[in-house]
Amino acid sequence: MNYDLNQLSKTAPKTSTWAGLKKLIQLISHERRTLLFALFAILTNSTLNLLGPLIIGRTIDKYVQHKDFNGVIHNAILLLCMYIVALFTSYKQTTLMGGVGQRMLFTLRNSIFNKLQQLPVGFFNQNKAGDLISRVNNDTDKLNQFFSQSLMQFIGNISTMIGAGIFLLLIKVELGAAALSPALIILFLTIILSPWIKRKNAANLKSTGGLSGEIQESLNNFKVIIAFNRRDYFRKRFDTVNKENYQTAIGAGLANNVFVPVYGLFASIAQLIVLSFGIYLISVGQFSIGLLVSYLSYATNFYNPLRQLAALWTNFQLAMAGWDRIAQILQLESDLPLIEQGITDTNAGLLEFRHVHFSYDDSKEILHNVCFKLEQGKTYALVGPTGGGKTTTASLIARLYDASKGLVLLDGKDIRTYTAEERSLKIGFILQEPFLFSGTVKDNILYGNDLYKNHTNEQLEKVITDANLGSLLAIFENGLDTPVLSSGDSISLGQKQLIAFMRAVLRNPQILILDEATANIDTITEKLLSDILNKLPETTTRVIIAHRLNTIENADEIFFVNSGEVIRAGSLNDAMDLLLQGKRVS
Ligand SMILES: Nc1ncnc2c1ncn2[C@@H]1O[C@H](COP(=O)(O)OP(=O)(O)OP(=O)(O)O)[C@@H](O)[C@H]1O
Incomplete structure (x- = not known):
């Protein structure tokens, strides 16, 4: 549009x-x-x-x-x-x-x-x-x-x-x-x-x-x-x-x-x-x-x-x-329109892309006829060359944009039938460049999370520990009170990603999307994150976008995303082969 x-x-x-x-x-x-x-x-x-x-x-x-x-x-x-x-x-x-x-x-x-x-x-x-x-x-x-x-x-x-x-x-x-x-x-x-x-x-x-x-x-x-x-x-x-x-x-x-x-x-x-x-x-x-x-x-x-x-x-x-x-x-139409009644299909799994096409500005199509299905509780990886369409695919899962053609089904229902609030409760998205607000680590973790907004620091720390996130909070010198300056420049990019990670996990979403969420994190902390991901509730579906293939070793299924097409890559080795074949963006 x-x-x-x-x-x-x-x-x-x-x-x-x-x-x-x-x-x-x-x-x-x-x-x-x-x-x-x-x-x-x-x-x-x-x-x-x-x-x-x-x-x-x-x-x-x-x-x-x-x-x-x-x-x-x-x-x-x-x-x-x-x-x-x-x-x-x-x-x-x-x-x-x-x-x-x-x-x-x-x-x-x-x-x-x-x-x-x-x-x-x-x-x-x-x-x-x-x-x-x-x-x-x-x-x-x-x-x-x-x-x-x-x-x-x-x-x-x-x-x-x-x-x-x-x-x-x-x-x-x-x-x-x-x-x-x-x-x-x-x-x-x-x-x-x-x-x-x-x-x-x-x-x-x-x-x-x-x-x-x-x-x-x-x-x-x-x-x-x-x-x-x-x-x-x-x-x-x-x-x-x-x-x-x-x-x-x-x-x-x-x-x-x-x-x-x-x-x-x-x-x-x-x-x-x-x-x-x-x-x-x-x-x-x-x-x-x-x-x-x-x-x-x-x-x-x-x-x-x-x-x-x-x-x-x-x-x-x-x-x-x-x-x-x-x-x-x-006069512009507010948000992506909510539709009253859309297709319902109980066989659609937790999320399904059906013949999805997409372009950002009507001039160049970025995704071409993409079809895939995500099941509850599984871990999926999106790999592929730079500019291939991974972030775009993830953005459509979170309905940051609507498909130009085709259908995205969430929990068997057209994703356009969910209100923004319902959608954001179901889907957690950790962006490639997380945005933080001026305030403290606590303010940023609680952003958009009404469940814990009246918790004291002690109560929130307990919630964080119960969610296996205690080791991440410990990285911040003053814990929840660590100051974050405007747009997060007072802390490192890796630390920003950790805050965004805690923010998303605490919302307990059905689908958690991590877009290069560990790209700026050291190997030890990355291992911590991987353990946390493994300990998420069994019902949580994870979608991991990563360039480093070691981060997706445990994925149940790997999708290879290239030139706006999403194909099943099979095993990690097959994915590696596809990448090594030198498939570049056309
Ligand atoms: N906001 C935008 N407006 C217009 N075109 C965009 C926009 N964002 C991405 N694109 C184009 O869409 C295509 C796919 O980009 P996308 O970010 O999805 O790739 P990616 O596989 O996630 O890349 P990377 O691995 O570098 O993050 C690219 O050709 C890019 O130029």
């Missing part, structure tokens, strides 16, 4: 601006009460700002020209009160919407993170962690900025503009029409250029994701980079993505600001039209000085928000581009 977000974005249907806006609003629809308060505050603010010029014009015509100072002072106090209330409403809507934005950011980050927890392994194979981090951190913040700063300003500006436009037309329709005509050109330009602005912003967000992907990859592999003296190589790679990010940022910046001077120019043209036409009307006795002052204010009230709308529109386009990248993750 294709989970590559960058490729999926190319084939995804384009969303219209209106559909995008509706989706964005849905994100905060549960905040209705707060939104209504904020809307009320911003509309009150706009109304008060619109009434100002009218009162000023009337004051000039009625009181200033007749030298009625009482009237002037009365209206000045009225205006002052209105401006104070306007200030309060503006402050209120800012704090209300700031809260909405932060809550939305909190919920959205939680939703994406939860979604990421549910997605299958294939998703993480095909996407860079750095890009995903950028989506969780950076793209969500673009939405926060839109909601906390832009949305209400957007509504406020639009309502001020509509109000100012109505006043302009009501006071003198022909002067109003002349004053508003430059706005039509701006509207036309905005409609034409919006998709281009959104594209530029989307490219910038994508390259920011790529930049974090590159940083993450080089930080993860810093030891190899230093050991192989590949610093220059990574520096060059970083330079390339950084340059791309710089160029897309310049492109987005240009697109975002292209309107600002245009808006300024058209606002000035409108002022000129009002002044010249207005003075002409005064000269022919059809207009008053007070009305012209009001008129100029209304023209400013119309064009200033229009100028701000350019910046707000940019924030909106940026939020839409961020939302597209976030929605891509949220």
Whole structure:
């Protein structure tokens, strides 16, 4: 299945601006009460700002020209009160919407993170962690900025503009029409250029994701980079993505600001039209000085928000581009689908592969028509050349991936009918590169194991000893309290494998898969592990992937895995012959 977000974005249907806006609003629809308060505050603010010029014009015509100072002072106090209330409403809507934005950011980050927890392994194979981090951190913040700063300003500006436009037309329709005509050109330009602005912003967000992907990859592999003296190589790679990010940022910046001077120019043209036409009307006795002052204010009230709308529109386009990248993750199907009813076959043994085909990314088939059966309590070995398909086969046993064709049966039932929890209780998988979390050996052993989570150290030590794992725990200086630093770098790879081994065995799975689980362990400890494996409950089925054939001496059956085919190898000697025949990956 294709989970590559960058490729999926190319084939995804384009969303219209209106559909995008509706989706964005849905994100905060549960905040209705707060939104209504904020809307009320911003509309009150706009109304008060619109009434100002009218009162000023009337004051000039009625009181200033007749030298009625009482009237002037009365209206000045009225205006002052209105401006104070306007200030309060503006402050209120800012704090209300700031809260909405932060809550939305909190919920959205939680939703994406939860979604990421549910997605299958294939998703993480095909996407860079750095890009995903950028989506969780950076793209969500673009939405926060839109909601906390832009949305209400957007509504406020639009309502001020509509109000100012109505006043302009009501006071003198022909002067109003002349004053508003430059706005039509701006509207036309905005409609034409919006998709281009959104594209530029989307490219910038994508390259920011790529930049974090590159940083993450080089930080993860810093030891190899230093050991192989590949610093220059990574520096060059970083330079390339950084340059791309710089160029897309310049492109987005240009697109975002292209309107600002245009808006300024058209606002000035409108002022000129009002002044010249207005003075002409005064000269022919059809207009008053007070009305012209009001008129100029209304023209400013119309064009200033229009100028701000350019910046707000940019924030909106940026939020839409961020939302597209976030929605891509949220829309993905969670985990591998659970099917209600699958084939049931009581003769299938504990696990059976029936004509299984598999490919990681739909391009190249890795497993071809694989058929085998595992019985309860037996030990199986998968051997074969590097890249032959052993880990892939084991991953399908644990349903880290689904077969592209064919069927995997667990306990006689289609493996897809088990929930992830049921499956993980039945199957223990010790990966080639075990992953450990920051904490202690105990934290890591108990990861995902609810049975012993409330045990004290003494109780847990007893459980470990009873499971014949005491000798492994003894290898750690401070036993269960031995600290493990982030991603396990404070301990050796062999020790990591021992912790992963204890973690898997303590869950008492029906099938225990060991993928090169002893590759980094000394011979004596390897012997310890082999004894522990032999002492596992009789019902446990073991699947051992190993390059060193001495580790699979006791296997009941050996499978030879090569070029995506799994064949019975017969005895250990036969397996050795197959390997020596030089069968390599085709
Ligand atoms: N995540 C992945 N995405 C795409 N291709 C993959 C992925 N993992 C493995 N492959 C490809 O699948 C094939 C089988 O790999 P697999 O890891 O199963 O081999 P293996 O027998 O376990 O090798 P090794 O002995 O080195 O562990 C290889 O060609 C490999 O390149």
